[in-house]
Amino acid sequence: MPRPRSDGADTTGSSEMPQNPARAIRPGSDIRLRDVAREAGVHIATASRALNPRTRDRVHPRTAAKVDAAAERLGYEVNFAARTLRTQRSEMIGVLIPDISRPLYPPMMRGIVDVLEEHGYSALLSATDEDEQRERRLVSSLRARGVDGFILATAHVRHPLLEDAATLGVPTVTLNRTATDAPVSSVAPDNEAGMADIAAHLAALGHVHIAHIAGPSDTSTGRARTAGLMRALERLGLTIPAELSVETETYSVAEGVRAARRLLMSGQQFTAIVTGNDLLALGALDVLRESRIGCPEQVSVTGFNDLPMMDRVSPTLTTVRVPQYEMGRQAARLLVEQLDGEIMVHHLVLPVELVVRESTGRPPAPGTGRLGRPIAATS
Amino acid sequence: MPRPRSDGADTTGSSEMPQNPARAIRPGSDIRLRDVAREAGVHIATASRALNPRTRDRVHPRTAAKVDAAAERLGYEVNFAARTLRTQRSEMIGVLIPDISRPLYPPMMRGIVDVLEEHGYSALLSATDEDEQRERRLVSSLRARGVDGFILATAHVRHPLLEDAATLGVPTVTLNRTATDAPVSSVAPDNEAGMADIAAHLAALGHVHIAHIAGPSDTSTGRARTAGLMRALERLGLTIPAELSVETETYSVAEGVRAARRLLMSGQQFTAIVTGNDLLALGALDVLRESRIGCPEQVSVTGFNDLPMMDRVSPTLTTVRVPQYEMGRQAARLLVEQLDGEIMVHHLVLPVELVVRESTGRPPAPGTGRLGRPIAATS
DNA sequence: CTGTTAGCGCGTTCAG
DNA sequence: CTGAACGCGCTAACAG
Numbered sequence: 001m002p003r004p005r006s007d008g009a010d011t012t013g014s015s016e017m018p019q020n021p022a023r024a025i026r027p028g029s030d031i032r033l034r035d036v037a038r039e040a041g042v043h044i045a046t047a048s049r050a051l052n053p054r055t056r057d058r059v060h061p062r063t064a065a066k067v068d069a070a071a072e073r074l075g076y077e078v079n080f081a082a083r084t085l086r087t088q089r090s091e092m093i094g095v096l097i098p099d100i101s102r103p104l105y106p107p108m109m110r111g112i113v114d115v116l117e118e119h120g121y122s123a124l125l126s127a128t129d130e131d132e133q134r135e136r137r138l139v140s141s142l143r144a145r146g147v148d149g150f151i152l153a154t155a156h157v158r159h160p161l162l163e164d165a166a167t168l169g170v171p172t173v174t175l176n177r178t179a180t181d182a183p184v185s186s187v188a189p190d191n192e193a194g195m196a197d198i199a200a201h202l203a204a205l206g207h208v209h210i211a212h213i214a215g216p217s218d219t220s221t222g223r224a225r226t227a228g229l230m231r232a233l234e235r236l237g238l239t240i241p242a243e244l245s246v247e248t249e250t251y252s253v254a255e256g257v258r259a260a261r262r263l264l265m266s267g268q269q270f271t272a273i274v275t276g277n278d279l280l281a282l283g284a285l286d287v288l289r290e291s292r293i294g295c296p297e298q299v300s301v302t303g304f305n306d307l308p309m310m311d312r313v314s315p316t317l318t319t320v321r322v323p324q325y326e327m328g329r330q331a332a333r334l335l336v337e338q339l340d341g342e343i344m345v346h347h348l349v350l351p352v353e354l355v356v357r358e359s360t361g362r363p364p365a366p367g368t369g370r371l372g373r374p375i376a377a378t379s
Numbered sequence: 380m381p382r383p384r385s386d387g388a389d390t391t392g393s394s395e396m397p398q399n400p401a402r403a404i405r406p407g408s409d410i411r412l413r414d415v416a417r418e419a420g421v422h423i424a425t426a427s428r429a430l431n432p433r434t435r436d437r438v439h440p441r442t443a444a445k446v447d448a449a450a451e452r453l454g455y456e457v458n459f460a461a462r463t464l465r466t467q468r469s470e471m472i473g474v475l476i477p478d479i480s481r482p483l484y485p486p487m488m489r490g491i492v493d494v495l496e497e498h499g500y501s502a503l504l505s506a507t508d509e510d511e512q513r514e515r516r517l518v519s520s521l522r523a524r525g526v527d528g529f530i531l532a533t534a535h536v537r538h539p540l541l542e543d544a545a546t547l548g549v550p551t552v553t554l555n556r557t558a559t560d561a562p563v564s565s566v567a568p569d570n571e572a573g574m575a576d577i578a579a580h581l582a583a584l585g586h587v588h589i590a591h592i593a594g595p596s597d598t599s600t601g602r603a604r605t606a607g608l609m610r611a612l613e614r615l616g617l618t619i620p621a622e623l624s625v626e627t628e629t630y631s632v633a634e635g636v637r638a639a640r641r642l643l644m645s646g647q648q649f650t651a652i653v654t655g656n657d658l659l660a661l662g663a664l665d666v667l668r669e670s671r672i673g674c675p676e677q678v679s680v681t682g683f684n685d686l687p688m689m690d691r692v693s694p695t696l697t698t699v700r701v702p703q704y705e706m707g708r709q710a711a712r713l714l715v716e717q718l719d720g721e722i723m724v725h726h727l728v729l730p731v732e733l734v735v736r737e738s739t740g741r742p743p744a745p746g747t748g749r750l751g752r753p754i755a756a757t758s
Numbered sequence: 759c760t761g762t763t764a765g766c767g768c769g770t771t772c773a774g
Numbered sequence: 775c776t777g778a779a780c781g782c783g784c785t786a787a788c789a790g
């Protein structure tokens with residue numbers, strides 16, 4: 001960076017020749033492999049072999065040690081861009097999550113990051129908002145960045161990307177959704193078992209008239225949970241009349257509110273509401289509260305996922321704990337294994353756990369309660 | 380259509396060798412710039428110039444259009460590894476967050492990702508757990524990956540990394556902590572104003588005996604909030620006796636519990652507890668509940684941050700809303716501006732908002748309550 | 759405005 | 775086991 005006539009005149013004032021800072025930046029340290037090689041007194045190629053775990057045994061131990069020492073002394077760090085260009089492997093994973101600020105995802109992400117780091121991979125995080133267009137753009141961009149694989153945490157069943165990603169030949173693992181026809185591994189919670197636990201729990205309490213606020217049927221979890229609930233109830237000899245089953249469009253409190261209002265307006269009696277997700281349950285609780293219907297005295301409510309703080313909301317929520325962190329870990333593990341080994345497609349279903357809290361209890365004795373009927377049947 | 384990896388020889392013929400699938404993986408698409416150039420009938424360099432926004436005006440519009448068309452037709456995507464190697468810019472940002480699964484961070488991360496994406500950058504996320512060793516390793520590794528800059532979301536005041544990062548010449552922005560002596564930009568909430576609002580709120584309700592559960596003094600937020608509270612109380616003519624001020628080691632519910640117990644055991648009277656963070660407040664609420672001390676009837680409690688669900692815990696928490704998403708956005712914006720422009724260090728302090736909920740109320744009339752004294756003074 | 763040339767830093771053939 | 779040479783795909787510099 002030659003500075004004009006800088007000798008003598010030490011004008012630190014606002015120079016009109018500001019250095020372009022971007023040009024001064026270098027990736028990683030300034031030390032390159034050839035510096036290490038020189039320092040160690042060996043050829044570049046030898047240094048490369050010594051530093052690379054995979055080829056380290058092709059070099060004399062003593063030479064390797066010398067190279068190590070030199071690298072250490074100089075603070076050498078491999079230049080990933082060069083390595084990637086040469087090897088076609090970036091050791092980066094693209095992680096597509098609808099919205100990291102939705103509470104289901106952060107623990108998963110943490111699990112992903114932890115495992116990837118253990119294996120020398122890094123995670124490139126992007127937000128999709130479930131927007132197919134955007135997803136497509138992101139996958140494209142991440143592939144251009146050279147990611148070695150994808151983790152797709154998306155709930156939607158229809159997912160054109162899956163065929164693409166597979167076609168493009170990049171190992172992919174889906175998270176929080178069950179198996180698909182595409183040749184990609186998946187990690188999902190045992191939604192069926194969770195719903196079976198809930199059904200058994202409610203039945204044991206004595207509930208017979210059960211309502212259902214179902215998650216979106218275009219999501220894998222929505223379908224699996226609804227199916228699981230239906231099957232479990234059937235085994236218990238229970239059924240849900242059509243008027244007491246409302247499907248939602250999204251997993252949100254607002255949709256829970258909307259659905260719960262419809263249940264109340266149906267005029268049908270019920271003593272429990274099973275929902276497909278904690279947020280839906282929170283919405284249902286809001287509606288019960290505004291309608292002065294006691295929970296669990298008059299109506300019990302269950303959620304799914306056991307999001308943070310569900311043990312602190314009022315009433316605390318009976319729900320099914322999903323091992324979010326572990327799901328993230330497993331997804332990353334599956335991907336890494338696939339990456340540096342044989343290609344194997346696995347479908348992992350992780351166990352869940354019923355967590356009983358305040359929002360469920362015995363149903364009111366027949367004839368003493370109004371069984372969830374709305375106080376004000378207007379609107 | 381995978382190309383045989385035959386070095387040198389330009390055998391475009393389809394190989395019958397069953398390729399190792401892992402080896403067949405290529406970053407981005409299989410189309411290279413030279414394919415686009417050939418398709419468009421121009422030289423590689425021209426195609427490069429046409430496709431690169433920064434140099435696009437150095438090429439004839441008609442030629443550029445031709446190149447665009449060819450690129451579109453072939454589905455060309457630039458190879459970032461090659462570009463990075465050549466330009467020394469990766470258009471990736473390293474984001475260091477203690478633990479993404481702590482509820483303060485996800486909205487920030489979303490803000491970061493959104494802004495970065497708008498500007499063509501990608502985010503590499505790592506978890507530090509506030510571990511200095513680990514941070515150092517991660518910074519090193521991310522620099523080797525060629526990141527153009529860092530966003531450091533760490534609360535700790537002492538941060539050796541800051542000098543390093545600056546020294547190494549990579550633009551850096553700190554998030555959720557106030558300015559430092561290092562030449563890095565920062566984005567932080569207006570902790571002082573938030574505490575002033577809380578102090579004024581409590582004073583207006585009539586509180587005089589106020590206790591304090593302070594955040595860790597080795598965190599920037601801990602210090603700023605404590606200082607802000609003290610100053611505000613002083614202006615209001617109030618003071619906190621030493622026995623009613625407990626400092627915590629971390630921002631956690633457990634530490635809130637510990638601190639609240641100490642307050643109760645002090646024997647001093649108080650009608651309100653100001654805490655440095657919502658989690659500490661939740662811990663305090665737990666202790667009040669277990670001690671059968673009504674909140675807010677006997678003791679009011681305040682938090683800080685307004686984490687998700689704070690409007691649903693019991694009692695709902697009076698706290699200070701921090702614009703987490705916006706903080707993330709601003710941090711990313713600052714960094715991007717610094718990256719492709721003049722070096723400018725800015726210190727942003729974002730406004731906060733007092734949110735009054737159920738956990739604060741008028742203090743009990745003097746003599747009628749026990750003013751926060753523990754019911755059981757044992758243990 | 760476009761073509762030519764060179765090299766970013768590394769891993770991987772080949773020889774020896 | 776080590777040294778030499780080459781090229782991964784792209785962009786910056788320099789002609790023309």
